[in-house]
Amino acid sequence: MGPPLASTLRIAIVGAGMGGLATALSLAKQGFQHIAIYETASDLGFVGAGIQIAPNLSRILRALGYGVWERVKKDAVEMKAVSIRGVCPGI
Incomplete structure (x- = not known):
């Protein structure tokens, strides 16, 4: 039998956004060793838009480890209120 797939498979991830990272x-947590991330942006940074993190996503970020949740939580602002408006009547 050959080497385990995790040690030989080469993985390419296109996009260094939240999903790609x-x-x-x-x-990596599953043991895959050859992971390359490709991104067209020359600089990764804030774009001025906020994100809302639902409870399920916060559990996933905690499970990822590597201090991901702690880093996100450090910069987080708790939402106090929300107003949702539809552009079409009846929505």
Whole structure:
């Protein structure tokens, strides 16, 4: 039998956004060793938009380890109220 898949498979992840980085961390936790992340942006940083993290996602971020949840929580602001408006009547 050959070497385990996790040690030989080469994985390419396109995009260094939250999904791509979380995927890379999750694969690394599973033992995959050859993970490459490709991103077209020359600089990764804030774009001025906020994100809402639901309870399920907060559990996933904690499970990823590597201090991900602690880092996100450090910069988080708790939402006090929300107003949702539809552009179409009846929505």
